[in-house]
Amino acid sequence: xxxGIVKEENELNIKTKKEIVLxxxxxxxxxxxxVHAVRGVSFELFEGEVLGLLGPNGAGKTTTISILLxxxxxxxxxxxxxxxxxxxxxxIRDLIGYTPQDLVFYDYLTVQxxxxxxxxxxxxxxxxxxxxxxxxxxxxxxxxxxxxxKLSGGQKRRLNxxxxxxxxxxxxxxxxxxxxxxxxxxxxxxxxxxxxxxxEGITIILTTHLMEVADKLCDRILIIDYGxxxxxxxxxxxxxxxxxxxVIELMIAENLESKTSESFxxxxxxxxxxxxxxxxxxxxxxxxxxxxxxxxxxxxxxxxMTDFIESLQxxxxxxEDVFIGLTGKSLREGGEGD
Amino acid sequence: xxxxxxxxxxLKTNLLSITRDRTTFFFIILFPLCFVGVFGLAxxxxxxxxxxKIIGIINYDTGIDGGVIAFWNGxxxxxxxxxxxxYIRVLKTVLYPESNVTIFEIQIFxxxxxxxxxxxxxxxxxxxxxxxPENFSSGVLAAFQNKFGDDPILTAATGNWTGYPSLDFKTxxxxxxxxxxxxxxxxxxxxxxxxxxxxxxxxxxxxGVILDVYGSxxxxxxxxxxxxxxxxIVYAILNNLASITxxxxxxxxxxxxxxxxxxxxxxxxxxxxxxASQMVxxxxxxxxxxxxxxxxxxxxSIQVLYAFIPAIFLSLATSGIGFIIAGxxxxxxxxxxxxxxxxxxxxxxxxxxFDIPNPTIISNVFGNxxxxxxxxxxxxxxxxxxxxxLHNNSLASNAFDLILLFIxxxxxxxxxxxxxxxxxxxxx
Ligand SMILES: Nc1ncnc2c1ncn2[C@@H]1O[C@H](COP(=O)(O)OP(=O)(O)OP(=O)(O)O)[C@@H](O)[C@H]1O
Ligand SMILES: [Mg+2]
Numbered sequence: 001x002x003x004g005i006v007k008e009e010n011e012l013n014i015k016t017k018k019e020i021v022l023x024x025x026x027x028x029x030x031x032x033x034x035v036h037a038v039r040g041v042s043f044e045l046f047e048g049e050v051l052g053l054l055g056p057n058g059a060g061k062t063t064t065i066s067i068l069l070x071x072x073x074x075x076x077x078x079x080x081x082x083x084x085x086x087x088x089x090x091x092i093r094d095l096i097g098y099t100p101q102d103l104v105f106y107d108y109l110t111v112q113x114x115x116x117x118x119x120x121x122x123x124x125x126x127x128x129x130x131x132x133x134x135x136x137x138x139x140x141x142x143x144x145x146x147x148x149x150k151l152s153g154g155q156k157r158r159l160n161x162x163x164x165x166x167x168x169x170x171x172x173x174x175x176x177x178x179x180x181x182x183x184x185x186x187x188x189x190x191x192x193x194x195x196x197x198x199x200e201g202i203t204i205i206l207t208t209h210l211m212e213v214a215d216k217l218c219d220r221i222l223i224i225d226y227g228x229x230x231x232x233x234x235x236x237x238x239x240x241x242x243x244x245x246x247v248i249e250l251m252i253a254e255n256l257e258s259k260t261s262e263s264f265x266x267x268x269x270x271x272x273x274x275x276x277x278x279x280x281x282x283x284x285x286x287x288x289x290x291x292x293x294x295x296x297x298x299x300x301x302x303x304x305m306t307d308f309i310e311s312l313q314x315x316x317x318x319x320e321d322v323f324i325g326l327t328g329k330s331l332r333e334g335g336e337g338d
Numbered sequence: 339x340x341x342x343x344x345x346x347x348x349l350k351t352n353l354l355s356i357t358r359d360r361t362t363f364f365f366i367i368l369f370p371l372c373f374v375g376v377f378g379l380a381x382x383x384x385x386x387x388x389x390x391k392i393i394g395i396i397n398y399d400t401g402i403d404g405g406v407i408a409f410w411n412g413x414x415x416x417x418x419x420x421x422x423x424x425y426i427r428v429l430k431t432v433l434y435p436e437s438n439v440t441i442f443e444i445q446i447f448x449x450x451x452x453x454x455x456x457x458x459x460x461x462x463x464x465x466x467x468x469x470x471p472e473n474f475s476s477g478v479l480a481a482f483q484n485k486f487g488d489d490p491i492l493t494a495a496t497g498n499w500t501g502y503p504s505l506d507f508k509t510x511x512x513x514x515x516x517x518x519x520x521x522x523x524x525x526x527x528x529x530x531x532x533x534x535x536x537x538x539x540x541x542x543x544x545x546g547v548i549l550d551v552y553g554s555x556x557x558x559x560x561x562x563x564x565x566x567x568x569x570x571i572v573y574a575i576l577n578n579l580a581s582i583t584x585x586x587x588x589x590x591x592x593x594x595x596x597x598x599x600x601x602x603x604x605x606x607x608x609x610x611x612x613x614a615s616q617m618v619x620x621x622x623x624x625x626x627x628x629x630x631x632x633x634x635x636x637x638x639s640i641q642v643l644y645a646f647i648p649a650i651f652l653s654l655a656t657s658g659i660g661f662i663i664a665g666x667x668x669x670x671x672x673x674x675x676x677x678x679x680x681x682x683x684x685x686x687x688x689x690x691x692f693d694i695p696n697p698t699i700i701s702n703v704f705g706n707x708x709x710x711x712x713x714x715x716x717x718x719x720x721x722x723x724x725x726x727x728l729h730n731n732s733l734a735s736n737a738f739d740l741i742l743l744f745i746x747x748x749x750x751x752x753x754x755x756x757x758x759x760x761x762x763x764x765x766x
Binding site for chain 1: 343344346347348350351354355358359592593594596597598599600601602603764765766
């Protein structure tokens, strides 16, 4: 419940301050003249907010972040961070933090040594205290003498995170921060991201292909697919993208003739404004699901296919639904673990 | 201030990557030592003990007046007697036990040829140099008298000949050589035994002679192993190519370079930390390889301190080559492979293991010739190391090679850093 309150506060912040710390305009990236990874991305990042780039694998999230960090070159477009163009990023190095998608540290160094090294790379004054503080937060204190290469996957993730925020950056880029974390680690992450954004006032831009993460963590979400922003807004705004807060979901048996299912969908689409059909699952976006559910059943009865309906439910719409509604495909599709 | 902290941390990280990785540690530290061991043992056994050892003799012996001997023998005409000739004949004829191989091959130097003899000793063309003094024959005579009692005839002769030795007269025979050279130690012992035998007419104890066997601190001569050892130090430093490319590729492929690039670490600081780590390693390798060399008879010398200066340049040049590889080759595997492969042939054609003809390109550069292989930093480095460690020369006398090495280091480094940073420090 407390998360709800935090979010409201942040929304308030955005409304009152609305200072732009990062801005991109028509950003494009074509790798090797072939792969069009980012196709005109424009957005703003406001001070103190947690912005999520949500999209399936290969959508161009990492590419976008890498351009903003100056790791890779943009092909077209413009962007500025804290009012600076890429050329004088050197002057704001210590204001930006980055946690890469892959695990980046020295395996042969201990957890503590890794932290000290990267702290020194940012010339942090009270590095011992800062490291101690972050290790406590991310539950690494007991692991600090271990070789980083010998940590478990989730522990490595947490170290990877800590290394990006040692210098208390103003803007923190988190690329898939929750990848490979168990629910407990993920909770630690969520608590800490909230704490960082609230207490330290760090502006966070994170990528994820997990709805759950975006929904929970982000004040605002950009849904990216094929290198383009296809929708944006607060999680609640996005959930009601199709003018609907509810979804009627039907699971249809696999052995139903495709002719029947096709005419079923056709009929539904005539009646309702937004209907998706993917993986034998029908989603109907609606506002008054309770009154309309009977209509759906009636259509099914008419087609004599009630025996083939495996489940039928009415629930609040999720970001996942929205994503499927927008792209016609599932976000988890081809997802490499989570 | 801030830069120093990051630099130190990066340096530490680079060094730990070597000490904590067994393979790298082996290649950097143990591999060169193994090489020293293999060469040391091989050459230790290559020289069988039953080969004749060439020793030099300078004979100042003025002999005994023929008149004295004549008086003594009761004869009238006798030539002056040189007991040293008999002594040399004995040395020439002693054989190894149960063998027909003579222990020594004697080379006689004229008394005007002292410098030639010294040089032969230094270049180890002779293993020992025996100096027979003017009064050698008198010493033999005195020993004789001591042994066989006061001969009245002989005593009478004293009056007629002022050069007649007193009873406690002793002559001094000097045997010089390089005490670190096994051949000398063995020769010295045998010479000592033979001399004692000679002066004591077949019995102990010795009278009439003081045998002064000593090794001068070190000579500029060398064994095959001595020749190879400076080359092995160079080879050890060249082998660090593998560790430089290792560090460079580790940061590229592991993504740590990305992390460092967006931090406050600057490219020069990053590169310097790698260079410094290589220098630290070279500074550890020199005394280690040198110490291992001592075990196998390499002459100990404080000159080893001079080796650190060319080692700095060589280490820089090697790092430059490492950066060139990392800047040109795509994958880490290919880079490491290449680094591993080229170190040995570079060492070889630079003359680390044996002398190799170096075709002259420019015959006169400030009085020195510049050969084809001199474009490789190892070539001047090896010459400097040999000159300093083996021939006890000063660095100043190697000024040309030292400057050449320095220039090569700068050139290789600049090219390497350019290629590397062009590829890995710019946004992709
Ligand atoms: N260095 C590269 N060279 C060529 N193509 C690349 C490169 N990096 C990424 N791509 C391509 O660009 C597209 C976008 O990749 P990107 O890594 O930005 O996706 P992403 O949204 O981060 O995906 P994920 O959720 O899997 O991390 C993909 O099709 C990918 O194959
Ligand atoms: Mg990604």
